[in-house]
Amino acid sequence: MAGFYLHIPFCRKACHYCDFHFSTQLSKIDEMVAAMKQEIDSRASDWSDTVFETIYLGGGTPSLLGIDQLKDLIDHAYDKLAFSADLEFTLECNPEDITAERLSPVEGARREQTQHRHSVF
Numbered sequence: 001m002a003g004f005y006l007h008i009p010f011c012r013k014a015c016h017y018c019d020f021h022f023s024t025q026l027s028k029i030d031e032m033v034a035a036m037k038q039e040i041d042s043r044a045s046d047w048s049d050t051v052f053e054t055i056y057l058g059g060g061t062p063s064l065l066g067i068d069q070l071k072d073l074i075d076h077a078y079d080k081l082a083f084s085a086d087l088e089f090t091l092e093c094n095p096e097d098i099t100a101e102r103l104s105p106v107e108g109a110r111r112e113q114t115q116h117r118h119s120v121f
């Protein structure tokens with residue numbers, strides 16, 4: 001089973017106990033999204049025979065992405081890679097970030113049969 005993982009390395013503040021890779025420079029998120037799209041482009045041919053069954057956005061705090069940033073990244077992945085019809089989509093969220101609008105890029109994923117599982121931390 002192939003899973004597609006995107007690490008979103010940003011957090012609002014640094015938790016003193018945390019060993020994950022992250023930055024609190026939120027002004028860099030647009031640059032990171034552009035770099036991740038380039039990385040998807042550069043690796044897409046390696047995965048031309050792969051059908052991903054899961055997408056997992058972890059962090060960091062993926063729910064810090066703006067709605068447009070999240071949609072841009074997800075749509076780009078859908079354009080360049082192949083995903084299963086019963087795709088499982090996981091987005092790690094801060095509870096304070098969860099709104100219907102923020103989750104709309106996930107809920108509005110172009111694959112109607114997509115199953116969603118939202119992890120909250």
Ligand code: SF4
Pocket residue numbers: 010011012013014015018019020022059060061
């Ligand atoms: S990844 Fe989680 S635990 Fe680590 S700094 Fe960010 S919010 Fe805190």
